[in-house]
Amino acid sequence: MTQALIGKHGEQWHEWVLSNLSRQCTPHSLFERMVARVWSQDDAAAAIDEGLAALGRSSDWRVPLPRIRVQGEAQSMVTVLGRLQRPQAVLLDNLLSQQECQALTDYALHKGLTASGVVDWATGQSVSHEARTSSSVFFNRAETPLIGAVEDRLAAVTGWPVSHGEGLQVLRYAPGQEYKPHHDWFDPARSGSATHLRRGGQRVSTTVIYLAAARAGGGTCFPNAGLELTPRTGGAVFFTNLTMDGKPDEMSLHAGTPVIEGTKIVMTYWQREGPFV
Structure with missing residues (x-):
């Protein structure tokens, strides 16, 4: 051995x-x-x-998780700029082209953005909260050919099926707007999580794609790791929300830092344990 x-x-x-x-x-x-x-x-x-x-024992104790793969035709332009061990995070470049970013932004603005919400852990409903001050809109899965193509690319890059992904969400942050530190996993001890967990299990990973980077501020911060990442337009931050043994990872605490100058537009993609319905 x-x-x-x-x-x-x-x-x-x-x-x-x-x-x-x-x-x-x-x-x-x-x-x-x-x-x-x-x-x-x-x-x-x-x-x-x-x-x-x-010791002659089987190894079936850890759970499968999405992992970044940048090989093959669908992923050939995507570049890994850096990796973080804890939480498991990857800084990506060239995930989307400038043209794709602009088309997705235009479509989101045409569809219309409303004030973003957070999960009420008592009820499971989305409610407004001072911790999250952006505006946003959700896309349905494969709502347009471009959205479907982006979902296929994300599935290929992460090795996780499209069926296990939530609909993409576009968020707009004006100067001063932010999303304070939070986790994306659902706390199984909270009653409001049950509704979300029934729809596909736990959120196993998050990808934050920058459709338009702010001129200053607006990074993705991991406070417990002392790290802030700011991808270029078309780049992304990917991270897992669970540890390799399947438990919610406290180190995945993250935040969207305040925009100082310009406008930040990002698109968030959450992946689940099982098929999202």
């Missing part, structure tokens, strides 16, 4: 993984401890899988 990962952080970690798995500690509990210390999610999961294999 190759021990390149299980021993990555020293012999003590190697022995710790094997001994705890031998004592029937769950892979989930090991994963949480490892990621809380020095391990990346990918390396921790792979090391646990190596330990399970060494």
Whole structure:
């Protein structure tokens, strides 16, 4: 067995993984401890899988998640500019062309934008809130040929089927407008989440596509990671909302920082565990 990962952080970690798995500690509990210390999610999961294999046990403890793939004709122009380990986030460029961004913006403005809402965790309904001051509009799946083509591209880039995606949402932020820190996953402990979880399960990932970048401000910030990303027009920020063992990731807390100058227009794509209906 190759021990390149299980021993990555020293012999003590190697022995710790094997001994705890031998004592029937769950892979989930090991994963949480490892990621809380020095391990990346990918390396921790792979090391646990190596330990399970060494003990002759199956490795079926982690859940599949969307992952960025930039190979093949549909993704050939998309560029990965950077990756963050925790949360699992990727900065993308050239996801959409300038012409596609303008056409989607024009269509959204023609359809009409209204004040954005947030989920009321008691009822599950969308309500206005001072934390989110943008205006927005939802598209139906494949509402136009261009929208359908963008959804197909997002499915190819993330390796996740179109059927598991919510309708695209376009949001406009004028100077001073923002979306304060929040999570995109639905809190299973809140009664209002039940309605949303029935429609396709948990939100596993988020892609924020910049149709028009502000001249100043308007980045996508991950406060717990101390990082702010501002893609160019046509670029995007992709991140997973769950850890690799399927639990809501507290590190996925994110915000749309206030626009300082100009207008920011973004398009958000949420992907679910199962078919979204």
